[in-house]
Amino acid sequence: MSFDISFMIIALKEAIKYIPITLVLAAIPLIIGSIMGTLIAVIRIYDIRVLSKLVQIFVVIIRGIPLVLILYIVYFELPKWVDTFSTKFNWTIHSKDINSIYIAIVAISISAIANISETMRAGLISVGKGQFEAAYSVGLTRSQTLRRVIIPQALPVIVPSLCSNFIGLIKGSSIAYLVAIVDIMNGALITATANYKFLEAYIAAAIVYWVLCACIEKGSFIIEKYLRTFTRGECL
């Protein structure tokens, strides 16, 4: 048995076709996570009664559980819930109609919300308490403070960690193959099922993931540089 480079290229071509699926599996949770994560971060920073404690418990629990477990729990339980609700309310959706990709998106989103909320919170905290107080003292409301003072300053801090969150999500989305979703990993593997050249298939998948993550990292650098240009001028 030796390494078959020509087969690896075939697997590589097949894997490239499924990049959109992986991107969907990572980008939608990123967007959901950014929105909900900001909300959670704001709730925790303003220390809103009861809610703040509730979201804190949610974040701690979800961050303590591996993504695979979340995926399995959602994968096996969500269809049951949908079925109970659909029989109760006479919906037309049934569990068998749900594509498993939506289930994976839900599972990855749950973990993304918890992780990104921590990123957002760290970014908002990095701005400093004095800025909040200064904004209040000139008569800005809470939402104005956030929109005009805090978020513009927090963005350069948040964007790099958000990009590393995105890379984490892309890598994390590889476990979607466990629930039979054809993403980069599974796309490469399907070509190998006929001739058992799994090593070549896995290396092909690894190359695609690597290039994808390297591109995102480069993009993150460029965006960060662009965002920093604004702060540089102000500091002087």
Next chain:
Amino acid sequence: MENYFNINLIFQYLPQLLSRLHITLLIVVSATVIGLFFGIILALFRVYKVPLLNQISIVYISFMRGTPILVQMFIVYYGLPLLLMKIGININRWDKLYFVIITYGLNAAAFKAEMIRAAIVNIPIGQVEAAYSVGMTKLQAFTRIIAPQSVIIILPTLGITLVGLLQDTSLAFTLGIIDVMGKVNAIAANTYRSLEGYVSAAIIFFILSILLEQLFSRLEKKLHIQKI
């Protein structure tokens, strides 16, 4: 839907899962040891810019950080025997656990290398120059000035990576390792009560993560007091 969630089953499953906990912990501990060892070497290559080795470690770290651990695990599982066969070592009969430990160790090495490098670079260059100027050798400057300060910077991040590693070990079951996660799948397949099994596993992972976090925040506080 009656009998949807049976809480008694959790108490029934937890002991069964805990009986496989040592495998999970074994992976975490041995991967951390391997990771720290190779991580320090890789970090030193990068900090002191050793020619060629520096470039190799950059590519290695980038690959390990840019690909899912699931893919790495299978590459090691299928690739390592092939590679070692070329130099005449047959490891086809190795236990799968060794492959998992090697993968997690190599993966942890890349992450720890970056962490250690950041900590070393964080120490002002003036301190190193001061150490040289009082006549310390490179080794002395490293062991007496750089290393003790870096450890304090590394500890909090080490805690985070350890929690990450613990959660990553939940993927070892894809290779057929019967650790906590593998046992859950076996239970779920046998009894058709998947939710209780997964919740029990979630409880175990959750408690372990919290314990690790607490442990490291205690350590951190202790070290900070000594620093002052």
